[in-house]
Amino acid sequence: MEFSGISAKSLCQIIDLLDPCMDDYLYLYDYKNDYYYISPDAAKRFLLPSNQFTDVFTAFAQFVYPNDLEELKTDLNETFSGKKHFHNMQYRWITTDGRPVWINCRGFIMRDENGSDYLVGCINEIGVSQKADNVSGLLGVSNLQNWLEEYNYILPDGYFLRLGLDDFKEINEKNGLEYGDFVLKKTADIISSFLLPNQKLYKVVADEYLIVDLNGGNAVDAHAQYSKIRCALDDFVAESYYNAMFTISAGVLECKNVEKCTYSNIMKITEFALNEAKRQGKNRSYYFQSSDYDTYLRKKKLTQLLRQAVKDNCVGFEAYLQPLFHCVTNSIYGAESLLRFHTEEFGMVSPGEFIPILEETGLIIPVGRWMLHRSLAIAHEFQQVKPDFKISVNISYIQIMKSNIISEIIYAINTHQMDPSNVIIELTESGQLESDTRFTKLWSKLKDQGVQLALDDFGTGYSNFHYLNDLKPDIIKIDRSFTLKALQNDYEYNLLALMSGMVHKLDLKVCIEGIEYETELAKMRQLFPDYCQGYYFGKPMAVEQFRQNFIDL
Ligand code: C2E
Ligand code: CA
Ligand code: CA
DSSP states (O other): OBOOSOOHHHHHHHHHHHGGGOSSEEEEEETTTTEEEEOHHHHHHBOOSSSEEESHHHHHHHHBOGGGHHHHHHHHHHHHTTSOSOEEEEEEEEBTTSOEEEEEEEEEEEEOTTOOEEEEEEEEESSSOOSEETTTTEEETHHHHHHHHHTTTOOOSOEEEEEEETTHHHHHHHHOHHHHHHHHHHHHHHHHHTOOTTOEEEEEETTEEEEEEOSSOOHHHHHHHHHHHHHHHHHHHHHTTTSSOOOEEEEEEEGGGOSSOOHHHHHHHHHHHHHHHHHTTSSSEEEOOHHHHHHHHHHHHHHHHHHHHHHTTTTTEEEEEEEEEETTTTEEEEEEEEEEEEETTTEEEOHHHHHHHHHHHSTHHHHHHHHHHHHHHHHHHHTTTOTTOEEEEEEOHHHHHHSOHHHHHHHHHHHTTOOGGGEEEEEEOOSSGGGOHHHHHHHHHHHHTTOEEEEEEETTSOOOHHHHHHHOOSEEEEOHHHHHHHHHOHHHHHHHHHHHHHHHHTTOEEEEOOOOSHHHHHHHHTTOOSEEOSTTTOOOBOHHHHIIIIIOO
């Protein structure tokens, strides 16, 4: 191909001229003079010596990903030697911050009036977020960034409504990708049809959309808009005879609640709002409140700290002990070992807050193991003074389902030279474990060793007497909430009396938790509990304190 009267110099001028209006980079490579010219923006993004340079192959070595360099040289040589008519290659360039980025480089040879060869073409980044989506026909959310820039990051009144299909993956799995695309297109059409004048709609990811209203709309308007979209989608599902059943959730963020109006912050908090709607049960909207977000951030931070603590051999965790009182001998029977966690940043964190996180993340497995060993080590020491001292350790449902907890307990008992009958394992009834035969088999292995089993939180959840037969626990622990009700209400008191009578008939022991005052103990004693526990006998306390109060008398 010949240059039609355009010199290399004017071509470089055209490149400069178009640069501000393009995301792609235009280039010219003069083979004879070993000279390269590219859109100035490319030199800001990649490790180029400048946007024009000589000694081209030496310069390539600086910003082309080393593994791709040979292939590039071969391709260019073939292009200039006429073996190939078109240079079309995907390879990597290194950005100014040192990351390799995939680029698509295309070009063809032009010859000017002096007979010199030039490669002229265009480079674009492959991984750049999609600017528009051909399935939904919507703009990609990265376009929002430009729009925010127009407002100079100061938002007028309005709202962001982030919509997301619930369980979209399932539609793809059950109905196939094609039907999935059809649903996405239909959803985008429905959302579009409820857009108000001057609102903008973007696609965030495949099944998420963002409506931006900077026209003074408020939360009520946003919820109303969501309801209309939801109803229209319900109609669509019904009209297609429930071919695919799906719903949509939404997170609503009012502009006045945005503290930092940057694109990334808005994306972060609208994502949080949508996730919250889904977490609360899906097919609903959630209104963003910064206090919820703070709670979420605290949980995220706490999760990090817990994970780090586990990496650091459980530093920050501690076993506290609460006395278990023997009502027949009127003496201390042993202690329940209760987990504590403290960090510099948060101080002492309550188990009510961190145990659910340990369970969700699976960290309860290593921490529970640590707690088991720590508790048995303490008990072993106390037994030098009180040989029959019992130690009661809590085990979570997750440890049972997802680790070899039974062999771990046996291993810990052997390691700490404990008599198994001095070890109590507390387990919360869940309504699931009790009927899992795989678990009951393992469990009976532990009972055969002589370990005692306590069923915790009795009276709060399922409290099914059949479970007692399946699990055959040794002790039933009456939860503090049940104790409280029984102390305040005759009906509940009689219910507790009946229950403990039945438990005794089955030849099991009863432990009443949450006794705080002497009068409460007196009233509960009439039910003949075997053991009691509560602040009246002692709050959970550090090991040294417990030793002073109950061991070294
Ligand atoms: P839980 O196993 O039912 O433990 C008894 C809880 O009741 C303890 O709370 C204890 O401090 C509290 N308590 C005992 N007596 C009284 C009383 O008279 N009045 C009042 N107001 N409270 C009393 P804590 O230590 O905050 O533990 C809460 C829960 O965290 C435990 O309930 C247990 O479910 C869980 N947990 C604690 N440590 C562990 C552990 O090592 N592993 C597992 N899996 N869970 C644990
Ligand atoms: Ca317990
Ligand atoms: Ca309990």
